[in-house]
Amino acid sequence: MSVITVGTMAFDAIETPFGKVEKIVGGSGTYVAYAASNFVKPVQQISIVGYDFPTAEMEELKGRGVELEGVEIVSGKKSFFCSGKYHIDMNTRDTLVTDLNVLADFNPVVPESYQGAEFLMLGNLMPKLQMSVIDQLRVRPKLIVMDTMNFWMETALDELKAVLQKVDVLLVNDGEARQLSGEFSLVKAARTILKMGPRFLIIKKGEHGALLFHDDHVFFAPALPLEDVFDPTGAGDTFAGGFIGHLAKTRDISFENMKTAIIVGSALASFCVEKFGPQRMKEINKDDIAARLSEFVQLVNFDIDLV
Amino acid sequence: MSVITVGTMAFDAIETPFGKVEKIVGGSGTYVAYAASNFVKPVQQISIVGYDFPTAEMEELKGRGVELEGVEIVSGKKSFFCSGKYHIDMNTRDTLVTDLNVLADFNPVVPESYQGAEFLMLGNLMPKLQMSVIDQLRVRPKLIVMDTMNFWMETALDELKAVLQKVDVLLVNDGEARQLSGEFSLVKAARTILKMGPRFLIIKKGEHGALLFHDDHVFFAPALPLEDVFDPTGAGDTFAGGFIGHLAKTRDISFENMKTAIIVGSALASFCVEKFGPQRMKEINKDDIAARLSEFVQLVNFDIDLV
Numbered sequence: 001m002s003v004i005t006v007g008t009m010a011f012d013a014i015e016t017p018f019g020k021v022e023k024i025v026g027g028s029g030t031y032v033a034y035a036a037s038n039f040v041k042p043v044q045q046i047s048i049v050g051y052d053f054p055t056a057e058m059e060e061l062k063g064r065g066v067e068l069e070g071v072e073i074v075s076g077k078k079s080f081f082c083s084g085k086y087h088i089d090m091n092t093r094d095t096l097v098t099d100l101n102v103l104a105d106f107n108p109v110v111p112e113s114y115q116g117a118e119f120l121m122l123g124n125l126m127p128k129l130q131m132s133v134i135d136q137l138r139v140r141p142k143l144i145v146m147d148t149m150n151f152w153m154e155t156a157l158d159e160l161k162a163v164l165q166k167v168d169v170l171l172v173n174d175g176e177a178r179q180l181s182g183e184f185s186l187v188k189a190a191r192t193i194l195k196m197g198p199r200f201l202i203i204k205k206g207e208h209g210a211l212l213f214h215d216d217h218v219f220f221a222p223a224l225p226l227e228d229v230f231d232p233t234g235a236g237d238t239f240a241g242g243f244i245g246h247l248a249k250t251r252d253i254s255f256e257n258m259k260t261a262i263i264v265g266s267a268l269a270s271f272c273v274e275k276f277g278p279q280r281m282k283e284i285n286k287d288d289i290a291a292r293l294s295e296f297v298q299l300v301n302f303d304i305d306l307v
Numbered sequence: 308m309s310v311i312t313v314g315t316m317a318f319d320a321i322e323t324p325f326g327k328v329e330k331i332v333g334g335s336g337t338y339v340a341y342a343a344s345n346f347v348k349p350v351q352q353i354s355i356v357g358y359d360f361p362t363a364e365m366e367e368l369k370g371r372g373v374e375l376e377g378v379e380i381v382s383g384k385k386s387f388f389c390s391g392k393y394h395i396d397m398n399t400r401d402t403l404v405t406d407l408n409v410l411a412d413f414n415p416v417v418p419e420s421y422q423g424a425e426f427l428m429l430g431n432l433m434p435k436l437q438m439s440v441i442d443q444l445r446v447r448p449k450l451i452v453m454d455t456m457n458f459w460m461e462t463a464l465d466e467l468k469a470v471l472q473k474v475d476v477l478l479v480n481d482g483e484a485r486q487l488s489g490e491f492s493l494v495k496a497a498r499t500i501l502k503m504g505p506r507f508l509i510i511k512k513g514e515h516g517a518l519l520f521h522d523d524h525v526f527f528a529p530a531l532p533l534e535d536v537f538d539p540t541g542a543g544d545t546f547a548g549g550f551i552g553h554l555a556k557t558r559d560i561s562f563e564n565m566k567t568a569i570i571v572g573s574a575l576a577s578f579c580v581e582k583f584g585p586q587r588m589k590e591i592n593k594d595d596i597a598a599r600l601s602e603f604v605q606l607v608n609f610d611i612d613l614v
Contacts, residue, residue, distance in 0.1 A: 088491055089491075184396075185534055185535055186532055187532050188534055188535075205515070208512070209515075209516075209527075209529070211532060219605075219606060220516075220529040220532070220606050221609075222527040222529065225494050225518060225527070227492055228492055256609075256610065259609040260609050262609075293611055296611075299525060299527050300607045301566075302528075302563075302566040302567050303563065303566075303567055304567050304570060304571075304603075304604060
């Protein structure tokens with residue numbers, strides 16, 4: 001029940017209304033790995049870092065069952081760096097600086113030991129790199145989940161569409177679903193996107209929860225109402241990691257189990273935003289997760305007598 | 308199990324991205340009455356109209372068990388009129404024209420036959436008029452639900468706060484909850500507002516659903532994802548009508564039953580937005596409502612194994 005995850009391991013500088021950090025560990029692959037490793041071992045990471053990525057962080061990940069054989073370390077360059085500033089609503093972020101550094105040369109190589117993984121999580125990356133990973137796998141995984149972003153819709157739409165043909169689940173936010181489909185209504189957007197390849201579509205709406213579409217079915221998972229969203233960085237990736245982690249743990253890719261997986265992903269994401277960067281993800285244990293899941297049950301559970 | 312509802316009966320001109328109507332029946336009281344009358348009879352309406360309010364509409368309401376003894380008809384004046392334009396996201400509305408007409412003289416009088424009602428729904432109105440209705444009731448209703456809006460927070464805050472002391476449930480949207488509390492976080496806003504009087508707070512988030520707060524408990528009801536929101540006018544009032552209608556029908560004002568009532572309100576509101584004005588509310592029957600409620604169950608129902 002191994003999971004291959006592909007994504008960035010990087011540094012972030014973040015400013016939110018609650019504070020500011022100059023340089024902390026981040027990257028989609030990092031968040032996915034922290035989240036998924038609560039449920040499944042090994043998490044087989046594919047990424048690229050520079051000489052400056054902390055050894056301690058690597059050790060921490062290894063200690064959680066994350067294999068790093070697929071993480072290339074480039075000795076002469078710095079890790080990918082991104083800085084951003086969130087506004088009070090925490091749904092909009094201004095990207096201030098993007099230093100690709102090692103990411104400019106990223107050419108993911110799937111280690112031989114990763115072959116045969118049943119689950120593949122393609123973090124948000126250049127579509128042709130996502131495709132390259134799919135192509136390198138000799139046996140198609142049972143489930144391929146793909147994240148992407150508006151930038152690739154603007155700069156690499158054809159390649160993005162080619163990857164869409166190969167995946168089972170697409171994860172995007174509401175704005176990206178609208179952009180990709182050309183439809184404002186999310187129901188119509190989902191119908192259009194489900195014709196592009198993926199059998200399942202998850203539309204993330206930040207503090208407003210997430211929707212799962214499949215055939216004519218729709219499921220809604222709320223976000224937990226929080227006192228404060230301290231730092232939303234990595235929440236989407238953490239959601240993805242919790243989602244695929246639960247699916248890999250249970251080895252059940254039915255629509256019913258995907259609903260549960262989305263609740264699990266939402267629960268993990270609700271921890272992520274409580275502190276800067278992945279800090280909170282390192283602190284929580286199985287009991288914390290179970291307690292949070294129980295809050296989600298309370299949050300949406302109701303009795304109705306359908307006469 | 309009667310319900311007194313207080314609110315406007317009026318005309319609206321509405322423009323949405325899907326079309327335009329010059330003058331159709333509207334008003335908070337109208338929408339509340341249509342929705343509540345699916346569940347409880349009589350609905351005892353208190354409102355004011357001019358000579359121009361259609362007799363046919365009055366008859367339609369009466370046919371549904373809505374008593375109109377408390378609706379004052381002013382022969383020399385026109386009914387309240389409002390025109391507005393919605394933008395593509397349907398969450399923002401520009402009010403173009405507001406002609407108070409009869410509403411300027413509204414002085415609600417509770418008919419003797421309404422005394423003893425167990426439920427009171429105070430639609431969005433000048434707070435001192437809401438207070439006047441409460442003061443006229445010789446026996447305090449089992450449950451008082453109050454709607455309001457940002458305009459009264461800006462122009463009549465002290466009177467609004469006085470009414471808040473007298474009610475059990477406050478209904479506001481997310482922006483109004485923030486404005487009333489001075490808190491951006493809805494969780495913090497709820498805590499502040501629950502200290503102002505009401506024991507229950509419902510925060511409506513339009514297409515993003517609604518939250519119910521009570522003590523330290525929170526419940527989330529989604530909005531049904533719709534292909535198109537044709538016209539959101541009256542959705543909040545319809546929600547309120549479904550909410551109090553279900554509570555009055557079941558005569559159970561527990562937190563658990565309020566959760567169900569919010570789902571019922573959301574289901575009713577999901578019909579309201581399908582056509583201009585209250586048109587859709589006149590078409591639906593009990594089977595339609597039951598089928599829609601079942602869609603809500605499907606929408607949020609998930610299994611989780613809390614280990």
